[in-house]
Structures are given as C-alpha cells and as structure tokens.
Amino acid sequence: MITHPLPFSPLPHSCFSLNALPFHLFYACEPIYLFFPYPCSNLICTHFHFHFHLSSFFFSINMPILEFEPSNSSVMASPASTRPQVNARMEKSTVHAEPPGSTNNNNHTSESTDSNENPSIPSQLPFLRESLRPITLKFEDLAYSINLQSGGDHCFNSLESKRTQTVLSGVSGVVRPGELLAMLGPSGSGKTTLLTALGGRLPAKISGSITYNGQPFSSSVTRKIGFVTQDDVLYPHLTVLETLTYAAMLRLPKNLTHEEKIEQAELIITELGLTRCGNSIVGGPLVRGVSGGERKRVSIGQELLVNPSLLLLDEPTSGLDSTTALRLMATVKGLARGGRSVVTTIHQPSSRLYWMFDKVVLLSDGCPIYSGQAGRVMEYLASIGFVPGFSLMNPADFLLDLASGVALCTNPDDHQQYNQGTPDCQEDRDSVKSFLISSYKKTLHPLIKDDIHKNNHDTTRASRGPQSSKSCDNRWTTSWWTQFKVLFKRGLRERRHESYSGLRIFQVMSVAILSGLLWWHSDTSHLQDQVGLLFFFSIFWGFYPLSNAIFTFPQERPMLVRERSSSMYRLSSYYFARMAGDLPMELVLPTIFVTVTYWMGGLKPSLVTFVLTVLIILFNVLVSQGLGLALGAILMDLKQATTLSSVIMLVFLLAGGYYIQQIPPFISWLKYISFSHYCYKLLLEVQYSENEVYYCGTGIHCRVLDFPGIKYLGMGQLWWDVAALGVMLVGYRVLAYVALRMCKSH
Numbered sequence: 048m049i050t051h052p053l054p055f056s057p058l059p060h061s062c063f064s065l066n067a068l069p070f071h072l073f074y075a076c077e078p079i080y081l082f083f084p085y086p087c088s089n090l091i092c093t094h095f096h097f098h099f100h101l102s103s104f105f106f107s108i109n110m111p112i113l114e115f116e117p118s119n120s121s122v123m124a125s126p127a128s129t130r131p132q133v134n135a136r137m138e139k140s141t142v143h144a145e146p147p148g149s150t151n152n153n154n155h156t157s158e159s160t161d162s163n164e165n166p167s168i169p170s171q172l173p174f175l176r177e178s179l180r181p182i183t184l185k186f187e188d189l190a191y192s193i194n195l196q197s198g199g200d201h202c203f204n205s206l207e208s209k210r211t212q213t214v215l216s217g218v219s220g221v222v223r224p225g226e227l228l229a230m231l232g233p234s235g236s237g238k239t240t241l242l243t244a245l246g247g248r249l250p251a252k253i254s255g256s257i258t259y260n261g262q263p264f265s266s267s268v269t270r271k272i273g274f275v276t277q278d279d280v281l282y283p284h285l286t287v288l289e290t291l292t293y294a295a296m297l298r299l300p301k302n303l304t305h306e307e308k309i310e311q312a313e314l315i316i317t318e319l320g321l322t323r324c325g326n327s328i329v330g331g332p333l334v335r336g337v338s339g340g341e342r343k344r345v346s347i348g349q350e351l352l353v354n355p356s357l358l359l360l361d362e363p364t365s366g367l368d369s370t371t372a373l374r375l376m377a378t379v380k381g382l383a384r385g386g387r388s389v390v391t392t393i394h395q396p397s398s399r400l401y402w403m404f405d406k407v408v409l410l411s412d413g414c415p416i417y418s419g420q421a422g423r424v425m426e427y428l429a430s431i432g433f434v435p436g437f438s439l440m441n442p443a444d445f446l447l448d449l450a451s452g453v454a455l456c457t458n459p460d461d462h463q464q465y466n467q468g469t470p471d472c473q474e475d476r477d478s479v480k481s482f483l484i485s486s487y488k489k490t491l492h493p494l495i496k497d498d499i500h501k502n503n504h505d506t507t508r509a510s511r512g513p514q515s516s517k518s519c520d521n522r523w524t525t526s527w528w529t530q531f532k533v534l535f536k537r538g539l540r541e542r543r544h545e546s547y548s549g550l551r552i553f554q555v556m557s558v559a560i561l562s563g564l565l566w567w568h569s570d571t572s573h574l575q576d577q578v579g580l581l582f583f584f585s586i587f588w589g590f591y592p593l594s595n596a597i598f599t600f601p602q603e604r605p606m607l608v609r610e611r612s613s614s615m616y617r618l619s620s621y622y623f624a625r626m627a628g629d630l631p632m633e634l635v636l637p638t639i640f641v642t643v644t645y646w647m648g649g650l651k652p653s654l655v656t657f658v659l660t661v662l663i664i665l666f667n668v669l670v671s672q673g674l675g676l677a678l679g680a681i682l683m684d685l686k687q688a689t690t691l692s693s694v695i696m697l698v699f700l701l702a703g704g705y706y707i708q709q710i711p712p713f714i715s716w717l718k719y720i721s722f723s724h725y726c727y728k729l730l731l732e733v734q735y736s737e738n739e740v741y742y743c744g745t746g747i748h749c750r751v752l753d754f755p756g757i758k759y760l761g762m763g764q765l766w767w768d769v770a771a772l773g774v775m776l777v778g779y780r781v782l783a784y785v786a787l788r789m790c791k792s793h
C-alpha cells in the first residue's frame with residue numbers, strides 16, 4: 048500500500064568508470080595483493096527512494112506503539128489508517144511514545160493488522176515485531192578526561208609531563224522512543240566520545256550516569272543497540288548481499304531458520320534501496336566498490352537487521368551530497384518514528400536536515416551550550432542575546448558558529464561583515480563560549496535535570512516488567528557451532544581473491560621450479576648440496592607462512608572490535624574459524640612446492656620418504672604460522688610485528704644447524720627454540736637411513752650420519768623433535784588466543 052515508489056524521478060545512475068583504472072598492485076611486504084578492476088556493469092547502482100520504503104516498512108511493524116499528534120488534532124495511530132498521513136506529515140508531527148511497559152499490549156493488534164495490510168512484510172518474520180523494546184536513554188552530568196603524554200617543546204626533554212584533557216564536561220540529555228537527537232558541535236568538541244559513551248563502548252570509565260530504561264549498561268542492552276561508526280568497517284571483497292546475509296546469520300536469533308535469516312537480509316536490502324548493487328562488492332580504501340552513500344547504507348543495514356531499539360550513528364552524512372544526506376536522514380527519522388530512540392552526531396547539517404531533528408545537544412569543547420528541543424533553540428539563544436545575522440540563516444550554521452565562539456557583535460544587518468567573519472566584529476571567542484556555557488548551566492541545566500528525573504519511577508517499573516525478564520538472556524544469539532560455520536564461510540569468501548591469487552601461486556611456483564632446476568637431479572655424492580636443499584625447505588616454509596600470518600590480526604582488528612562490541616560472536620569461534628579457513632591454502636601451496644622440488648631435485652625416490660617430507664613441511668608451516676599469528680596478536684602493529692618477525696627468523700635461520708654447528712655453549716640453547724632446527728633435523732632423518740653411505744673421495748664411501756654437517760646435529764631423536772614441534776604448534780596458537788582475549792578493546 049505504501050511501498051510503491053513515490054512519484055518523483057530517480058537520481059541519475061552512478062557508474063564508476065573502472066575501465067580507466069589501472070591494475071592496482073598493492074604490496075605490503077607479504078602477502079601480495081592483486082586487485083583486479085571489476086566490470087563497470089556490476090557496479091552500476093541506482094539511488095532509490097529507499098527512505099520511504101524503509102520508513103513505511105518499519106512503521107508497519109511498530110506503528111501501534113506510537114501516538115501521533117499532527118498539527119491540530121491528536122490521532123491515535125492505527126496501522127492501517129495512519130501510515131500515509133505519517134509519511135506526509137512526518138516532519139511536523141510530534142511523537143509520544145507510550146511507556147515501554149505498554150508495548151506488549153499492542154503487539155498483538157499490530158501483528159494481525161500488519162500481516163493483512165502490508166504484503167511486503169512476510170508473515171514468517173515475527174522476530175521484527177517482537178524484538179522492539181523501546182529504550183529511554185538518559186544521561187546526566189557526563190564528564191570524561193583523557194591523559195595526554197606531553198614531552199614539552201624540547202626534543203631532548205626526557206621528563207614527560209602528564210596532562211589531562213577534558214573531553215566532556217557536564218553533558219546531560221534524554222532521548223525517548225520515537226525521538227531523533229542530534230549532537231552538533233565543531234570538530235573535536237566531543238561528539239564521537241559522547242556517542243561512544245552512550246553505546247557503552249568507551250574503554251575508560253566515564254563519570255556521571257547513563258541509564259537505559261532506568262538501568263545501567265549491561266550485556267543485554269548491547270543487543271538492543273545499533274551502533275554505526277563514522278568509518279564503515281566492512282569486508283571490502285564481500286558483496287552487499289553477502290555482507291548483510293552473514294550479518295543476519297550471526298546476529299539473528301537461533302529460533303529463526305536459515306531461510307528466514309536470508310529473507311530478512313534481502314528485505315533490508317530492498318528497503319534500503321540496495322537491490323541494484325546487491326551483487327557488487329562493498330569495496331574499501333584500496334578496492335573500488337559501491338559508492339560512499341551505499342556503503343553507509345550497508346553499515347546501517349547491518350545494524351537494522353537486529354531491529355535495534357536504540358540506534359546510534361556517528362556522522363552518517365559526512366561525505367555525502369546534500370540530497371543523499373537528506374534521504375539517509377529521512378530513513379533514520381522514519382526509524383525513530385517507528386519507536387526507536389535515535390542519537391546521531393552530525394557535522395554540517397543543511398537547514399532542511401536540521402528541521403528533522405527532535406532534539407539537539409550542542410557541544411563546545413566538550414561542554415554543552417544547548418540541550419533540548421531542536422525547534423526551541425533559536426528562541427533560547429535570542430533570549431540570551433544571540434540572534435543570527437540574517438533571518439534565513441541555517442540554524443545549524445548559527446549554532447556551530449556560536450559553539451566555536453563566533454558571535455555577531457555589530458549591526459546584525461551587515462551581512463557582508465557577518466559572512467566574512469572579520470575579526471573586528473567578533474567578540475573574544477572564549478568569552479562568548481564561557482557566557483553560553485554559564486547561561487546553559489543557569490537556565491537549561493535545571494530543566495533537563497527535571498526532565499531526566501521525571502517519569503524515572505515509570506521507566507524503572509517498566510524495565511522490571513516483562514521485557515526485562517529476558518535481561519539475563521544468554522549473551523549470544525547463536526550457538527558456537529553456527530558462529531564457527533558462518534565465520535568460516537565468510538572468511539573463505541572474503542579471502543578467496545587473496546588465497547588463490549595468481550600472484551601468490553606464481554611466486555611459490557617460480558621459486559619451486561627455480562630451486563628444482565638449481566638442484567636438478569642432485570645425488571648423495573654431493574651430500575652438502577642435498578642437505579642444503581633440505582635446509583632451504585625448512586627455511587622457506589618457515590619464513591613464508593610466518594610473514595603471511597603476522598598480518599592476520601592487525602588487519603582484522605577493526606572488524607573484530609566492531610563485531611565483538613555488538614556481541615556478534617565468541618572470540619573462540621572466530622579464532623577457530625580463522626585458523627580453519629587459512630588451512631587449505633596454507634597447506635596446498637607447500638604440498639605443490641615440495642612435490643615439484645623434491646622430484647626435480649633428485650631426493651630419495653621413495654614414496655614413503657616423499658610423503659613424510661611433505662608432512663614435516665606442513666607441520667613446520669603450521670608452527671611458523673602459529674608464531675606469526677601470536678606476534679600479530681601480541682603487537683597488533685604491522686610495522687613492529689614485521690620487524691620482530693624478521694629478527695626472529697634470522698635467529699632461527701642462523702641457529703638452525705646448517706650454517707654453524709659449533710655454537711658456543713652459552714648461546715647454544717637458541718637452536719632449541721628454533722622450529723627450523725627441528726624441521727631440518729626431521730627432514731634429514733627421513734631422507735637418510737642409518738646405514739646409508741655416500742661417495743666421499745676416490746673409491747671411499749662414508750656413512751651419511753658421519754657427515755660433519757649432520758653428525759653435530761645429533762640424529763636419532765626423531766620423536767623428541769616431533770614433540771618439540773607439537774608443543775610449539777599448540778603453544779604459539781594458545782599464546783595468540785590469549786593475546787587476543789587480553790586486548791583491551793574487545
């Protein structure tokens with residue numbers, strides 16, 4: 048009934064002329080990525096009138112909770128009759144959400160009416176209707192400071208002094224279901240910090256109180272919050288459809304079937320107007336994908352999947368053109384009208400955008416200078432003596448000027464002077480700011496306090512009602528095994544370009560063929576050469592997986608942090624899925640490598656010896672990969688991890704037993720921590736039997752085990768070597784897991 052496209056023409060198609068783009072070769076030491084351009088046709092995306100679709104979609108789900116009050120008369124929203132009116136009057140109407148406790152009473156009516164009225168909502172998706180439990184968010188006198196390390200001006204000043212910077216001070220406000228609160232302020236005024244605090248994601252403690260339906264933050268609240276960060280943290284190589292489907296698999300509860308979850312993701316795609324680019328890759332800074340606005344909608348879509356009661360958005364419109372920004376905010380406004388509490392930070396809203404806000408918090412250097420109804424702000428400022436330079440000025444511009452301390456102090460009619468912001472017409476900025484802050488404290492703060500404490504009794508009662516009976520829910524919506532399976536599949540899809548990149552295969556194959564040619568049909572009469580080939584095996588397949596693996600966690604960290612803060616999965620299921628996902632490629636390449644080089648290099652022509660050699664190399668690969676993962680997880684910094692790994696590998700190379708046999712006793716222990724040493728020994732043990740001889744001079748044959756390079760290694764401890772590698776295999780991986788777990792931000 049509402050979901051037909053509205054009668055205005057769509058925006059022109061946006062098409063990226065990727066054919067003009069060169070191939071991007073991005074080298075980051077190891078691994079090497081090759082990014083191919085994608086055909087333009089896949090990426091053509093059309094802007095849809097998604098907000099109207101979406102708002103009607105969510106209206107139909109939650110409308111009965113709300114009571115709309117259009118211009119003159121109060122109308123109790125009935126889903127069937129009110130939706131069209133709401134769309135038309137959305138911007139002018141005022142919304143009153145009923146106390147949270149009353150929601151359940153209406154749900155029944157809404158379900159029956161909706162499924163009859165709106166065929167676009169499949170009746171088998173009751174989850175969307177059930178999950179919305181309105182949240183009233185209240186925050187009072189929030190204050191937050193950070194410690195800054197300052198080394199002073201002098202380069203050689205070693206006495207670092209500790210300074211603290213106040214990021215937030217005395218910020219208060221209330222957001223009720225159905226309301227859209229915007230946080231405005233110049234860059235650096237503390238908007239993101241405040242939003243992060245409201246989402247319960249601030250790493251340090253914040254003073255003041257934040258309550259959700261009268262209760263402090265808890266893990267059960269986490270699942271009702273949708274948090275869209277300013278930077279879109281998405282896997283660049285997944286398509287839009289894949290991104291949302293995997294998110295649905297991880298975030299929707301176990302009582303929904305696989306098909307229902309997919310349907311849910313598809314529904315969100317349709318409603319967000321992403322249908323045309325559903326099969327295009329999301330892209331990122333290094334890979335071209337969908338446009339910025341579409342990527343932002345994907346981020347929002349991920350959060351909408353769980354139908355959050357509290358939606359927090361950090362600068363959702365930054366980088367978008369004003370029309371797209373307006374549409375995005377219309378979507379958000381529709382979501383708020385559906386009974387959600389929405390808080391958004393916004394950098395430079397247009398005047399049309401500004402009038403969509405219900406409430407505004409204006410920050411200046413972390414201090415509030417206004418908090419309350421968006422429509423009353425000009426009235427308030429005029430009452431304390433601040434009027435805009437001209438009547439048609441965008442209120443947001445005026446507010447941002449004031450928050451930066453720029454105020455008009457000459458003739459308000461002198462537009463030119465105001466526009467130029469000439470220094471002479473500005474009062475001292477600090478005094479303007481401090482005046483605004485003190486007026487806020489005197490006039491507005493007591494009113495907000497009253498508002499916060501009003502109905503406190505109700506929200507507390509409501510939150511103890513039937514809705515909170517689920518507050519002790521299991522933190523995870525899906526089982527360990529489901530999480531593992533989804534993460535495993537997602538990892539394979541995301542990294543398919545990387546694992547099976549032609550460049551990587553070329554790299555390994557060229558080294559394999561080159562070394563095969565160098566050692567072409569070597570025989571035991573040149574024992575030193577053969578031993579060299581075996582040592583090369585152990586070193587190459589020690590370095591290569593190590594340098595690949597150190598990238599794993601530092602690169603995945605932003606995603607891990609984001610998804611873990613939304614309680615999407617357990618760390619253990621992620622960790623095991625990642626381990627398992629890496630296995631195929633980690634094991635296929637060395638197997639091919641050894642097969643080629645072994646037979647070209649003329650090593651022992653025995654199938655058993657060959658298979659054992661392959662197994663030892665694979666064992667070595669897993670150990671070295673474990674070390675790489677542990678280094679990455681501990682340091683979480685690519686530069687540091689690469690540097691340390693090269694030092695470690697160099698030490699292992701030198702202590703491996705090939706270059707030097709007579710190591711001084713005080714440092715000989717080094718070889719015991721080198722996995723290359725054990726791998727090398729094992730390779731020798733399976734290659735040469737105890738009584739094997741080699742041609743060591745004119746007519747003389749010597750025992751291989753007496754060859755100086757082998758003798759000093761101390762052969763005959765095969766099982767000890769296997770055990771040592773086994774301990775390392777487990778140890779490094781446990782270390783990597785513990786390091787990830789201890790990483791503060793998740």
Ligand SMILES: Nc1ncnc2c1ncn2[C@@H]1O[C@H](COP(=O)(O)OP(=O)(O)O)[C@@H](O)[C@H]1O
Binds near residue numbers: 214233234235239241
């Ligand atoms: N972890 C941090 N380290 C250093 N400075 C920080 C940190 N967190 C916040 N800040 C500082 O706090 C201020 C507010 O930051 P932010 O909330 O990101 O502002 P906004 O989002 O309004 O641009 C900035 O001056 C910023 O540099």
Ligand SMILES: [Mg+2]
Binds near residue numbers: 238277362
């Ligand atoms: Mg910010």
